[in-house]
Amino acid sequence: MRDTLDTTEEISTGRRQFTQGVAALGGLAIAPGVFLYHAAGAKPDDQAVSSQQRWGMLVNTNNCHEECDACVTACNEENGVWSLGRPETDAQWIRKLNVRDRQTGHVTSMPMMCQHCEHPPCVDVCPTRASFRREDGIVLVNKHTCIGCRYCMMACPYKARSFIHEPLQDQLPHSPRGKGCVESCTLCVHKVDQGDNTTACAEACAEEGHEALLFGDLNDPESEISKRLEKYGGTQIRADLGLNTGVRYQGI
Amino acid sequence: MLMFGTVAAGPENIPPPKAKYDEDTLCVEPVEIMRRQHFEYILDHRDRTVIEGIRTKKHSLIGCIDCHITPNDEGVYARYSQETHFCASCHQFAAVRIDCFQCHADRPAEAIREALKPDQHARRPVQELLETLQFSTAVFTK
Ligand code: SF4
Ligand code: SF4
Numbered sequence: 001m002r003d004t005l006d007t008t009e010e011i012s013t014g015r016r017q018f019t020q021g022v023a024a025l026g027g028l029a030i031a032p033g034v035f036l037y038h039a040a041g042a043k044p045d046d047q048a049v050s051s052q053q054r055w056g057m058l059v060n061t062n063n064c065h066e067e068c069d070a071c072v073t074a075c076n077e078e079n080g081v082w083s084l085g086r087p088e089t090d091a092q093w094i095r096k097l098n099v100r101d102r103q104t105g106h107v108t109s110m111p112m113m114c115q116h117c118e119h120p121p122c123v124d125v126c127p128t129r130a131s132f133r134r135e136d137g138i139v140l141v142n143k144h145t146c147i148g149c150r151y152c153m154m155a156c157p158y159k160a161r162s163f164i165h166e167p168l169q170d171q172l173p174h175s176p177r178g179k180g181c182v183e184s185c186t187l188c189v190h191k192v193d194q195g196d197n198t199t200a201c202a203e204a205c206a207e208e209g210h211e212a213l214l215f216g217d218l219n220d221p222e223s224e225i226s227k228r229l230e231k232y233g234g235t236q237i238r239a240d241l242g243l244n245t246g247v248r249y250q251g252i
Numbered sequence: 253m254l255m256f257g258t259v260a261a262g263p264e265n266i267p268p269p270k271a272k273y274d275e276d277t278l279c280v281e282p283v284e285i286m287r288r289q290h291f292e293y294i295l296d297h298r299d300r301t302v303i304e305g306i307r308t309k310k311h312s313l314i315g316c317i318d319c320h321i322t323p324n325d326e327g328v329y330a331r332y333s334q335e336t337h338f339c340a341s342c343h344q345f346a347a348v349r350i351d352c353f354q355c356h357a358d359r360p361a362e363a364i365r366e367a368l369k370p371d372q373h374a375r376r377p378v379q380e381l382l383e384t385l386q387f388s389t390a391v392f393t394k
Contacts, residue, residue, distance in 0.1 A: 049305035080368070134305060142302050143355060170367050171357055173314045178355030193307050 042195025054118075054137035055187055056218040056246035057202070058225050058234055059110055063212035064205075066109040069096050071213060074204030075113075078188065080172040091162035091177075093185045094201060099252075108252055111201065111213070114139060114160040114185040115237065116246035122152035122161065131182075137218075137246050138189050143181040152182055157238050160184045187215075187246075218246065265336050267322040280310050287342075290316070313352065318360045329363035 043049070075081065075094045083090045094113040100106070116139050122131045123139065130146035133139045141152070141161075153161045161184040164177060171177050174190040188199035202213040216225030228234075234248030272278050279286045281293065297311040309315040320338040323329050330337040332353040335344060339358070343350060357364050 043305075045307040045309070047306070048300075080364075132303065134303070136305070140302070144298060144302065167354065170364055171355060172364055173317065173357040173361045176355040176357070181355070189305070193305050 043193070049134055049136040049138075049193075051135045051137075052219060054218045054246060055192060056116065056137065056216065056225060056248065057187070057199070058214040058216070058228060059247065059249045060212045060214070061108050061110045061249055061251035063210050064109045064111070065208075065210060066098050066107055068109075068208060068210065070204040070208045070210075071111050071201035072096060074200040075185070078191075078200035079175040079186070080170070080177070081175075084166055089163075089165045091164060091183060093162070093183070110249060110252065112158060112160070112237075113201075113247065114156075114187075115158055115243070116185075116187055118244035118246070120243065121155040121157065121241075125151040125155040127151065134189075136192075138187045138192070139184075140186055140189065141182050141184065143176065143178070143183070146181045148180040148182065150182060156184075157241055157243075265324065266338055266341050267324050267330075267336075269338075270319045270322055273319070280315070313356055317357060321359050321363070323363070329359040332358035 072094050076083075079093065081091050081093055094111050097110055097112050099108045099110070101108070116133075116137055118133075118137065120131070120133055120139050123129075123133055126132075127149060128145045128147055130142045130144075131139070131152045132142060148163065150163055153159075153163060161182050163182050164179050167179045168177060175186075177183055188196070188201075191199060197215065199213075199215045202215045205211065205213040214225050214228065216223040218226060218229070220226055221230075229248060232250060234250055235252055236243070236245045237249060237252070239245075273280050277283065281289075286293075293311040294313050294316070297306075297308075298313070300306040301312065309318075321329055324336065330340070332340050335341055337358065339350075339353075342348075359367075
């Protein structure tokens with residue numbers, strides 16, 4: 001895992017420019033340290049998302065427990081990702097990995113999901129542009145245009161995507177899913193758009209008292225996630241691929 | 253027009269919508285326009301929602317379902333596979349086959365959550381699930 005350590009890369013090329021922009025627009029400050037764009041967490045329904053935000057996640061593997069899968073259960077519940085009784089083909093938006101160091105025997109436990117890459121290979125290969133990156137950094141499949149070719153599944157270095165092989169029913173209104181399309185973690189886009197500023201997995205992890213998952217805006221230097229990343233750093237898995245992932249890990 | 257007029261009179265056992273969106277137009281747009289062109293509004297809106305993250309309710313499919321799909325006297329919400337489902341009642345009459353509800357919820361969230369209660373959850377035997385789905389395609393071939 002040594003070559004995954006890359007602490008030098010900028011989280012987003014837009015970040016530095018953006019903070020400079022805010023400094024220039026000092027008049028927008030409501031009070032010291034409080035800027036208008038903070039309100040953007042709960043954007044009005046009729047407003048399109050913008051690249052002012054880049055949503056991301058920080059996973060502190062030191063807090064993640066080997067036997068706990070609260071994040072996985074919460075994700076399945078939240079998005080209606082039910083098992084059809086065949087684990088080989090069941091969809092999986094988030095899964096737990098336990099990595100054992102053969103030398104020391106130390107086990108590192110962590111959740112793995114779509115890393116919401118800034119340069120996503122899944123988007124590069126999609127013939128219909130169904131796989132796309134939203135302005136705010138969330139990578140999604142537009143199931144209206146997905147033809148189910150599964151190129152994106154092949155291209156994703158993190159095995160983050162699943163194909164739906166069978167007809168489904170009783171999908172949840174905010175999480176449409178169905179046969180013939182590829183899907184993956186949406187970073188709880190429906191929650192993000194209503195300004196929850198968290199995801200189902202992060203909430204569940206906090207409820208367990210583990211606090212291993214932190215959701216937030218990587219473009220906002222005042223957000224908890226940015227502050228922690230600035231202070232302690234965060235590793236990208238397979239940083240060598242230069243994808244600038246929105247999901248960062250600590251303790252690996 | 254005549255055809256749609258007949259449907260408006262339609263099967264009587266379809267529960268009425270939750271509310272009038274507007275006293276004059278009744279629905280989000282005038283009823284005559286909605287009957288003929290609702291899909292164009294939904295189509296336009298879906299791209300705004302999926303790609304741009306615009307979440308207004310007015311022309312959203314969730315908004316349609318929330319208002320139009322209401323429980324019958326026994327408190328049961330119709331599925332799209334049943335004639336008493338608001339959308340299905342007209343689509344069946346007009347011989348329109350759509351695939352919206354292969355992915356989208358055909359009932360409001362509260363009805364889906366009810367159907368997903370642990371005992372009747374989608375983890376039910378696969379055979380049973382497949383039978384239900386066969387039924388839902390059967391309506392269109394009968
Ligand atoms: S992790 Fe995989 S699915 Fe997610 S954005 Fe990157 S390449 Fe695409
Ligand atoms: S499976 Fe769908 S999203 Fe993936 S590459 Fe093919 S068309 Fe694009």
